Structure formats: C-alpha cells, structure tokens
Amino acid sequence: MPSSAEHALSENVSGITLYSADEADIQASPSAQAVGGWQEKAQEVLINALSLTGIKYKYGGNSPDTGFDCSGFVRYVFHNAANLTLPPTARAISQIGKSVKRDELQPGDLVFFNTLKSAFSHVGIYIGDNKFVHAPSTGKVVSIESMENSYWAKRYEGGQRLDELVDKSRVAEQSSVSIQ
Secondary structure (H helix, E strand, O other), X not given: OOOOOEEEEEEOOOXXXXXXXOHXXXXXXXXXXXXXXXXXXXXXXXXXXXXXXXOEEOXXXXXXXXXXXHHHHHHHHHHHHHOOOOOOOHHHHOOOOEEEOHHHOOOOOEEEEOOOOOOOOEEEEEXXXXXXXXXXXXXXXXXXXXXOOHHHHOOEEEEEEOHHHHHHHHHHHHHOOOOO
C-alpha cells in the first residue's frame, strides 16, 4: 500500500500500478534535487522497460530489433531512459550502484538472480509490488514476473540502486552542454 506521499503514476496491462513520490514530499527532503532527479529517471526507466514487453529473447541481444538477453535489455533501458552506460553482463552490473535490501526495493532498482548456477547471472528491473520486468530466456519474450514465484524467490541474489550513478550522469550531461 502506498504512503500518503505517493500517488499512482500509471497502471500497465498486467494491472500493476506504478507509484511516484509526491513532489511536495521530495522538495521537503534535504537531498531534494538528487532524489527528484532519481525519481524522474526511475519513472522514465519504468516506462521505457514496460514499453518493451513482448520483445523476443535473444542471447547476446541488445536492441528491440534483434531481441534482448537480460543484460542487453537492462543496458538498453538505462541508456535510453537515464543516459547511463552499464557494463555488458549481469554480474558486472551487480557490482555498481548501492545494495538494497529486498524489503527496501523501489521501482527502478535492479534485481539479480542465480539462474545458471552462478551468482548474479540474471538481472531485471523492479517495478513494484514484488514484480520485475526482464528478458527471461530463449523462446520467451520480455515480460513481467512475480518475485514471489517459487522459481524466482529461491534464486534471488540481491538488489542494486543506481540513483547516484544516474545523478552523476545528469551532472556530466549538463556540464557538457556548450553554448554556441
């Protein structure tokens, strides 16, 4: 259940409601600018990720035209929605950002799973309500899954938040703008 400081952002076809923090609550925060930047980018990440549901899985794939594997999907979404270039593998992506406890996950965080008998071998994007969007495996399409599903629940490895990386990317992007 969302707090009074949150309001519904949108509801997708699966009936999952995405929430956004109330703007007044963000401005009251000591780190209002950074939080507002991450909140804004997290919403863009979610909208971008959810718009790609139905795209086929392809090992090594990194675009809607060719299909996606899990890390290609996450890299594509964060590059397009947050102007952030992530490492090429799920395991490498798991080494950046800051760790987040499962009960503290927020929409836009990354979630990692052990699917190949190897730690952090699969990555998806948390969308809220114990659900995540990802490119699952050969023969499947980008889709939404419940982290409470027994397959995913027993393979969960951890979560990462990229808020500070996104904010640094925004600052670098703004400082590289030249006035002609």
